[in-house]
Amino acid sequence: MHIALGVAAFAALLVLAGIVYERLGQYRAARDFPPSGTMVDIGGRRIQLDCRGSGSPTVVFEAGLSVEGSLSWSAVQPRIAAHTRACAYSRAGLMWSDSSSAPHSAKQVAQDLRAALAKAGERGPFVLVGQSIGALYAMGFTRQFGPEVAGLVFVDPSHPEQVERVAGFMTESRSMLSRVGVALAWTGVLRAAAPVLLPRPPQRTARDAQAMQAVWAYAPKSLATQLAESDSTDSTLAESRDFRDLGSRPLVVLTAMAPYTDAELRGMKITPEQGTQVQAIWKQLHEEQATWSSRSTHRVLPSSGHNIQLEDPDAVVEAVLSVVRAVRAGGPAGSP
Template sequence: MRIVLAGAVCLAVAVLAGVVYEQLGRYRAMRDFPPPGRMIDVGGGRRIQLDCRGSGSPTVVFEAGLSIDGSLSWAPVQPQVAAHTRACSYSRAGLMWSDPSDAPYSARQVAQDLHTALARAGERGPYVLVSQSMGGLYAMNFTQHFGDEVAGLVLVDPSHPDQVARVAAFMVETRSLQSRIGVALAWSGLLRAAASALLSQAPHQTAHDAQAVRAFAPKSMRTQLMEGDAMDDTLAETRGFRSLGNRPLVVLTAMAPYTEAELRGMKITPAQGTQVQAIWKQMHAEMAGWSSRSVHRLLPNAGHDIQFDDPQAVIDAVLSVVTTVRSDQGAAPH
């Protein structure tokens, strides 16, 4: 009985220490990494972090992919774009500084949050939407519902509404049990401790930004897991909208061969990886066809996170669309 009691006491002390570590980590995250830009009230007691810089029209709006970086996904790109026009990045509900939402998750809700945040911050269209990976689905959904305000788009290695069906012969999507356990035990400090060891600094990412992402990881990873679980619904929501009219569009496709780690994560062989990449390229060619004025660019040295691997390619694509929109509207930079 004494051994059992001693073990129980040790366990309780360890759990308490973990809880204190996690609460202290949350306090330090807010103290050491204040939100860039502003926190915008979008109603229901929620705030969305919105970082707008520069001046000029059209306003570029960045939408992150399925990641935990939030607005920091675009840190290597936004300042250079903001030197030429207004540029806004933001963190979706539950990512980084933004408050989570109690509303049922949907791409429509994501679009509504962004639209409300922009409007209440005093930002006005026309907008050029720049999105990466799954963010491409959100950008298409935003265009579907608020199309009058969208003048052009840049899709950075975007998700395709039919991607799951198209690659089903090569790979089956799985959800990491370890990730679920980590998120479920975030209150204990275990996820925070693991994030410090597992999350590496990306190319063209500052040490400060990498530290900020780690500091908010226990919160952001919960949202990331939820967004991943809703992937099929998000794909379905955007499947029926594929017409961008004559809006200028640039589609960027990452063509660097998959790394060994990526192949292991997808559970495919190098040969299968080559086939999957060919399908990915074809889907992006189809997406370029969604606009009558589009450019499809292949980037042989960039991986999926093109904004980190080759930020200049993204900057050039964005500014090309900005220039076209200005020409269409007869608007000079101001």
């Protein structure tokens, strides 16, 4: 009996210590890593928006399914800002942005972004740059606010039919371990595990290292949002099915075609041969997306993985500036 009570007391102390550790971590995150840009109130919630440079059109970056928020574009945004206005932001619940009580959807993402841009005084024409599922969020924005969108860049984009098109080779799986970790975030578990769960990518500058420290500091909050976004993937793909006409807006589609690593193959539970077949389907999906505009370019990057903005930022910068130049030469393309 005394042993059981001692074990229970020790467990309670561990939980209490974890709670204190998490609360201190939240305080230190706010103190040591203040938001870049501004916090824009969109009606009881704040969205972090980081706009730099000057000129038109304004480039707006939409991150993929990740925890980095606006920092996803740290290797690209400053270079674009040297040529025109460039805005990166963190979706609701990611990094500094307040969480939303509304169900996650592409429509809600677009409305949040539009509200943040308007409240901050940012005006179109916009060139939207979306990576992975961020490309579908960019499509959702174009659907709702088309007259403001002059051009787009898709960075290894998701496709509305991607799940069924690769179903013969792989099935989607979502980690139960990640769910448990998110559920226990209040105990400090996620904060302690952040450097392991979110390994440091190749560092180019001291600023990159500091950005990664910020990502780790906000990981408990951002990972919960990432899980919610992941759970909404099927509905996001469904939302995107019936809008594929970008008219004559300039569009560049970038496709990552570096062979899958062993770790990626294990994660997808497929063989190298199946990986080659999946990549062929991925390329075909992007070829189809390039047909969504009458003024499009499709570029295949044989040496880059999915996160092109980190692995080959030069390619993203070139694509974005080519669309900016096209918009400036021809003016904003009209709505379809």
